[in-house]
Amino acid sequence: MLSLGIDIGGTKIASGLVDAAGAVHEARSHLVEGPAETAFHQVLDLARSHLASYPIQHIGVVLPGGVDPKTRVVASAPHLGWTDMPLAQRLGAELNRGVHVENDANAAAWAEHRFGAGRGGDSTALITIGTGIGGGLVVDNRLLVGRHGLGGQLGHIPRVTGGHPCACGADGCWEQYASGSALRAEARRRNWRPGPITGEEVLSAAVHGDPAAVRLIEWVSGHLAHGLTTIAAFLDPGEVVLGGGLGSDKRFVEYVRAALDAFHPSPSRGPVTVVGAELGIHSGVIGAADLAATVGGSAPR
Template identity: 35%
Template structure:
């Protein structure tokens, strides 16, 4: 039974044919258009290119946004054009296939539970660290979505009162201190506080501070740049703080670190684990969560969406 998973991102729409083992057999990609109807058409187009080559039974979309508990409606997606949009029904009618939606972090968590780093865990949390932070929670293999479909919004836990402003409208959110965007902001703050430093990042910032991306900071840290290393240490600190909060709330068996920033895990994860052990309530008197990096990488959301579509089609959801 083959299904299609679609990772609907702010820059591209990536679809893949997935079998029951979680293996991706074929892929297709298009750019993400700006309008809601144009986005629907792009998704239909990329899926149709796969259904022309494979017998597909159902489709799942992984969306960076609030998905209603009916798994059909996108209530809000900050980087996409949908607002209270009945996305699943519209696309289903055009494809003549059943379509379900899921928050991208939830989809990634499901994939890691079935096929990857969280396999078989009774309580598993996924923290996707990229431009921001996404979170997923699985209880006995079931996705926990909250009463209205928006849980768990871990990236917007407020960790610093009156801290850095966040695009969500609050200030001091966890993702403003622990993400690729945060890594860039921290490096720029460090450079501004110590002008005249002769480092790779200082030379880069002299041209245009906006060119300092999280990816560039991570690369400079690998090369031993002192400012980049300090920025990475700050990210490790805030990751450790957040992991302790997550463990205090959920008491998970495993926490999976996913997202683009996880590719640089050797630079920060050991320090974050150590701080987590120090800060979690009852440390030394309780079992601690295993903290692991994701095994499926960028494919997790796509595979998870396809897996959910298969579950729904088989009556397992």
């Protein structure tokens, strides 16, 4: 039986039919065309087009935003203009099927745990390294979402007392020291070179032997490794999976592993196992579909 996964991103809506092995079929992608109600009807039309061609029992939808773990109401999705949006209920009523709604990072963590780099284990931590730090946590084969659906907001773990200000309103958050934007900001502070800077450029320069770039990558991977040891201490995951624009680069993963070697693991736990994400751009669709099939959607009203 195929399940439908829909991933609502900042600029596009991706969808696909996912089988029991996590393989994606009939993948589609459309640009997000307008404000709140327009986006809803895009998702609805996309779901209907899949349903017209295939017998689909389960439907999952994921998006970057807070989702109430009990009601599946989207508490906030600023890029869509949604506040307290009963997305699962509205889609379920229109499609006459249960719909499961989840945060996209949680869904990606679930997908990697089930079918990607964390498959076969009991617990997986996904850390996405991009503009900020995102991710999700699976503990004992259960997605950890927390009381308000905000579990796994790893980028806002306190890292440096009185450190760099964060957009969340706090100072010294982990993502201010171990993300792609943190790397770019530090490169500017150190006057690495004039003009716009990308994390990929710094990493590439480091790989090719630029001493200043090497120091920058070692700086960001060191902060990342420090946070990973904290996560390992209280979760003891089977694997820490790195994803996102910077984190999924195999060259960066090697720097992180080297930084972790500098820490002394607990003799009883052993070293932190860090691997790169495997599912790429399909992780949200796969996670959405499989969560719908595994957890079940909200009953249509």
